[in-house]
Amino acid sequence: MAAVAILAVCAGCGIGRSGEGSAGERLDRGWDRYRLGEFSLALKDFEAVAQSAQPGSSNHLAALYAQATTWNLRRPDEDTARAERLYRQVIALAPTNDLAAWSWLALARRKSVPVGGETPPLQPQVEAYQEVIDRFPFHLAGEEAFLHQQAARLEQPDEARTREVLAALETFLRTHPQSPWRGAAYGLVEHCCAMLGLREQRVDAVFQAWRAAEAETTNRTSNLSWTYWKIATLAEFETGDFTMAREYYRKFIAEYPTEQRVFLAKQELKRMDELEERIRGQEQP
Amino acid sequence: MIARAWSFLRRNFALLFVAAVFAWSVFAIVSYRKVGMPPGAKIQLRIGHWQLEAGVREAFDRLAEEYRRLHPEVSIVQDAIPESSYGTWMTTQLMGGTAPDMIEVGSGLPYNVLLGYHSRYFVPLTPYVNEPNPYNRGTPLEGVPWQKTYKDGMRGSYVGELTQYMTVPLAQFGIRVFYNRNLLRKLTGLDEAPHDYRAFIRVCETIRGRSDEQGRPYTPITSSGYHAGMWDGFMCAPLTYGAVRRVDFNRDGAVGSDELFVGFKTGQIGFDFPPYEARFRMLRELTDQFQTGFTGLGRDEAVFLFAQQRAVFITTGTWDAGSLVEQARGVFEVGIMDFPAPARDDPEFGAIVQGPVYENPSAAFAFAITRTSRYPEVALDFLRFLGSRGWNQELNRIIGWIPAIQGASVSPLVKAFEPHLEGVFGAFPVDGLGGETGIKWGQQFSLFQVHQTDYKQMVAEFLPFYLTRGVEELAELHRNRRRGVRGDEQFVAGVRARAMAGSGEEAVARWSGYRGMTAGRLFSRNLGAAQLQTRLDAGVVTNAVGPYEFSPEVVARVRARLAGGDREVR
Numbered sequence: 001m002a003a004v005a006i007l008a009v010c011a012g013c014g015i016g017r018s019g020e021g022s023a024g025e026r027l028d029r030g031w032d033r034y035r036l037g038e039f040s041l042a043l044k045d046f047e048a049v050a051q052s053a054q055p056g057s058s059n060h061l062a063a064l065y066a067q068a069t070t071w072n073l074r075r076p077d078e079d080t081a082r083a084e085r086l087y088r089q090v091i092a093l094a095p096t097n098d099l100a101a102w103s104w105l106a107l108a109r110r111k112s113v114p115v116g117g118e119t120p121p122l123q124p125q126v127e128a129y130q131e132v133i134d135r136f137p138f139h140l141a142g143e144e145a146f147l148h149q150q151a152a153r154l155e156q157p158d159e160a161r162t163r164e165v166l167a168a169l170e171t172f173l174r175t176h177p178q179s180p181w182r183g184a185a186y187g188l189v190e191h192c193c194a195m196l197g198l199r200e201q202r203v204d205a206v207f208q209a210w211r212a213a214e215a216e217t218t219n220r221t222s223n224l225s226w227t228y229w230k231i232a233t234l235a236e237f238e239t240g241d242f243t244m245a246r247e248y249y250r251k252f253i254a255e256y257p258t259e260q261r262v263f264l265a266k267q268e269l270k271r272m273d274e275l276e277e278r279i280r281g282q283e284q285p
Numbered sequence: 286m287i288a289r290a291w292s293f294l295r296r297n298f299a300l301l302f303v304a305a306v307f308a309w310s311v312f313a314i315v316s317y318r319k320v321g322m323p324p325g326a327k328i329q330l331r332i333g334h335w336q337l338e339a340g341v342r343e344a345f346d347r348l349a350e351e352y353r354r355l356h357p358e359v360s361i362v363q364d365a366i367p368e369s370s371y372g373t374w375m376t377t378q379l380m381g382g383t384a385p386d387m388i389e390v391g392s393g394l395p396y397n398v399l400l401g402y403h404s405r406y407f408v409p410l411t412p413y414v415n416e417p418n419p420y421n422r423g424t425p426l427e428g429v430p431w432q433k434t435y436k437d438g439m440r441g442s443y444v445g446e447l448t449q450y451m452t453v454p455l456a457q458f459g460i461r462v463f464y465n466r467n468l469l470r471k472l473t474g475l476d477e478a479p480h481d482y483r484a485f486i487r488v489c490e491t492i493r494g495r496s497d498e499q500g501r502p503y504t505p506i507t508s509s510g511y512h513a514g515m516w517d518g519f520m521c522a523p524l525t526y527g528a529v530r531r532v533d534f535n536r537d538g539a540v541g542s543d544e545l546f547v548g549f550k551t552g553q554i555g556f557d558f559p560p561y562e563a564r565f566r567m568l569r570e571l572t573d574q575f576q577t578g579f580t581g582l583g584r585d586e587a588v589f590l591f592a593q594q595r596a597v598f599i600t601t602g603t604w605d606a607g608s609l610v611e612q613a614r615g616v617f618e619v620g621i622m623d624f625p626a627p628a629r630d631d632p633e634f635g636a637i638v639q640g641p642v643y644e645n646p647s648a649a650f651a652f653a654i655t656r657t658s659r660y661p662e663v664a665l666d667f668l669r670f671l672g673s674r675g676w677n678q679e680l681n682r683i684i685g686w687i688p689a690i691q692g693a694s695v696s697p698l699v700k701a702f703e704p705h706l707e708g709v710f711g712a713f714p715v716d717g718l719g720g721e722t723g724i725k726w727g728q729q730f731s732l733f734q735v736h737q738t739d740y741k742q743m744v745a746e747f748l749p750f751y752l753t754r755g756v757e758e759l760a761e762l763h764r765n766r767r768r769g770v771r772g773d774e775q776f777v778a779g780v781r782a783r784a785m786a787g788s789g790e791e792a793v794a795r796w797s798g799y800r801g802m803t804a805g806r807l808f809s810r811n812l813g814a815a816q817l818q819t820r821l822d823a824g825v826v827t828n829a830v831g832p833y834e835f836s837p838e839v840v841a842r843v844r845a846r847l848a849g850g851d852r853e854v855r
Contacts (some may be wrong), residue, residue: 028786035779036401066782073740073775103783117764119811140796144803149809157815180796191812195819213801220402226537233536237833258437258646261538263707264529267639268833275835279328279844 004163015126023059028065039074043067056093064090065099072106080110099142104132108145112152125152143181146172150188157195183212199238206230223257228252232265242272323353326360328660330667331385333364333378334651335392336373336508339607344683347809351679354671368392379406379655387668390452407653408661413669414439420673425692430800431672434690434805436645436704446776448798453668454648455680457687458701460515460602461611462625466618468597472503478598478622482520482567482634485625489574491599491770507596508575513734515600519624519684521643522711526633527560529712530833534820536551542717543762546591546755547817549748552825556744561713565733565740572734574598580734590811600624603702607685611697621701644704648689666727715751719758722751722804759821763814 021029030045050063068086071079087103094100108128123280129149136142150165169189173182186209193202210227232248235241249265256262294301322329332345342365349361360417360575364385366374370394378384390399390407414432421434432439432450442452468490472495479485489505496502508516523544533540534550540548548661556562572579576590591599592612601609606621612620626641627634654664669774670676687699695703716723716730718788729747730739738746784795830836833844 031779031782032405032788034782036405059826063700069778069782073771073778075771094306098785112770114764114767114770117761117768119767120502147808148306151810151812155811155815157819178799184800184808187804187809191809191816194816223588230536234831235836237536237839238840240835240846242843242846256438258440258706260643260645263640263643263709265537275840275843276847279840279847283844 004066016051023053023063027059027066029056034066034070039070039077043070057201059091061094061097061099064093064281065103068103069106072110084110098139098141099140101132101136104135105141105145105148108132112148122152122156125149132198138176138179140180143176143179144171147181147184147188152186154191154195156226159196162192162195166196183209201235203231203239203241203244206234225252225261228255228267229261232268236268236272245272248265295422323356324362326353327358327522328663329360329362330387330658330660330664331362331364332387332667333366333375333390334650334652335366335368336389336650337365337367338604339611340684342793344680346597347677347683347821348680352667355670358665359621359667375402376728379657382657384657385653386660386664387654388651390653391549391649394739400444403444403447403449403653406656407451408658408665409447409451410442410658410665411448411450413665414442418668418669418673420676425675426674426690429671434672434674435648436689436691437648439648441647441649442662446802448801451777452651452653453672454651454689456650456684457646457648457673457689457706458603459644459687459699460519460600461620461701462598462600463591463606464598464622465591465594465613468503468594468617469620472597475576478620478625480623480625482625482627483631484744486570486574492794493574501595504576504596505574506571506576506598507587507590508572508579508599509582509584511584512578512587512600513572513575514714514834516709517568517601519642520571522627522713523566523709524559524564524567524637525711525713526639526709527637527712528554529830530557531558533712533832534817536832540712540714543759543814543817544713545714546714546718546759547752548820549752550755550821550825551823551829552827553829553831556740556748560637562740563634564713565743567634568734569736569740572736578735580731584782603686603699606698606702621698625702639709641705641708643708643710646704646706650686650689650813653721656794686785713728718751718755719761720755721754722758725750725754736851763811763818766814767811770807773802773810777802777806 006282007099014281026045028047030042033039033045035040047062049059050067053060053063064086068083068090072083084107087107090097090103094159109133111125111128112120126149128201129145129152131166132145133142133149135144146168150169153161153165166189167255169185171194172179173185176182178187179185186205190205192200193199193205207226210224216250228251232245232252236245245267249269251284252259253262253265288467317580334341334345336342342363345361345363352361355357365542368617370393375388375393378388384406391404394402415430417428418426418431418434421429426434435454436457437454438452443453444451444578462478468478469475469492473488476487479488492503492505494502497763502536506516527539528545528548529538531554532544534544535541545554554561555682576582576596579587585598588601588605588609590596591609594617599609610619626643626848627638629635629638631638652668654661654668671680672690674688674690674693677688677690681688681693681699682696685696685698688704689693717727725747729743733740733743777799780795780799784792784799787795
């Protein structure tokens, strides 16, 4: 009687149903759990798929990669040694698979983890990223590795290094005309130009980053207030191109009328007028 | 027979008890859900919120009735839950799959938990906020995307981490000065409180010099630890706005605590900066009008003084407007005014004040649609109804709050609460660099507020500590930023997995979101800090051009362009 009742209650609560679903569904559910921070439950899903899937099959690789990611990034109770073994297992099973590329990148990213909040040594990072770049030069993961590599180099500012990074980024943009990472690459170019005082190129980089982002976005509501603001202030204070500055301050005011910076934008429009008036006044005979 | 039954009962009491409670729960839930189904209704929607203030439940009932006139098959029931237990209630309802169809979001849970709930339990609304709201038909907002009909463009509804709009806000809030008109008239002869700062202070001085029949002096402004920050935030702190031009090194339009520290260290700014001095002079003049010991008082004690007609002025928000007016009903007339501001020709502050005070128009009182809703499309339609110009106006008229939709008229009571959408803001985040300098500042500032120190002494005590200890705190701030990379890495891995699982346009959008997050959170995470550190390492630069100053090179370019006859349209 008691057993029947317990079974009935269990059935009502849905206990015992968690194991249902295809491998794909379990992987999806595992990632949902990962995203919610329920790492142990996520691992159960991933492990179940890994055990039941054909070794080397896409589900098997996906489950191994998912386990590796969870052990690598879960907090607390991370197990980075196990994560590394799993990533290497994916690489060994299918060295040219997409997931192998992402596994290589994950291994490289391990070198960028700050210890005690301090910047990790640069050279091991550069070398680890280079390995991914060399293996997958035109893969999303390889291109991402390249950008991580440049960002790591820029984190430790030095003029010569910044120039090298700028040159590398320019080469990347030339040799990867179809890369979806171009917008992000231009973002780093802009930073280099800021550090090196390359004013015109900096404004150009902001425009290029914007165009690249526009070309790929499907979000009709993307917020351009920061882009407008950046172009306007760079044009006003870096290149002295008041025509461009006025155009983008006005766009900013028109499209984002309740933004905190609107008052500042209006003040800047007035200040540019005043500066020009002053200069005209000085130059009159 | 009875003995056997008794024996069975004794042996299985626990199990039977559980079974009985379970049966009762099922009955209670089912019968609760049947409550309020009027005849003819086929669909029942539930809406959960924590607003127990007067008017909110009445407003929902009234609007539900109006909605039912248009859609007789739908009835709406409210779950009004006290704010203190709202987070727990919401969690259990969501996890148990028994959450209402629409649920108010924003209180009782930390952001990271809420983020998980958004992802798991709520319906993304992005496609719908880009469509026109059909209930705006026949108004100037007809055909306008719903999102654009909001005064704040639904800014607060966008969850950046998910790149989705997740909630529908229904009201705005604001803070203003309330005053006792009768007492003001009696003590000063004025019918209206002055809006000019100097005249306001004079009126306060007059009130301070008056006593009642028993010789007890009147208090011009009743304040407390809760209220003092509002006076400071709306009147004194905005005087510091000018610091943006000096130390907003990354030109994002605001001064960060790290930028301010680097500004102090490199000689770009100091406590002798006139707007900073002005802020504390005004604060001193203002706190002189508060009752003695205000920092130790709570919110209710300050309100009590106002309700007892012992004080003329008090500040609070729209949320308290109704109850303050209610307390005063039949006793005295309540006036509502904007915070007084110095005139342009004010001898002391006129040169410092650059404009009115900016108020973020962000809308709140926001509702999400739960994934467990059996009728999500009907829930969406009801929220569209509440978020349309006419009905949002009606909802807020009944409650006494500010409508969130453009062009919706405001009740006379809250007319004065309409936010200023253009203006200045504070730029002195001296307490945000780190724990120790923050505490030190808090101590000195408290002493200043209660007249136990003056500005000069306060600066003398704080500045040396700030400049020395701040170096380590800035480094720690940077370390904390780097430590945060682990959390971001974990997050973007989840986003990447979702992108990998997608197909078609959905996959394109997800990959685009992934790249945006990776660029923003990982590539450029520490680059701003690196730039600031470079500036700090360069030390004091006395002839540096401020971020919003025209360099000689820029002036030369403008001069050359004007000389060349380069025509420009203004």
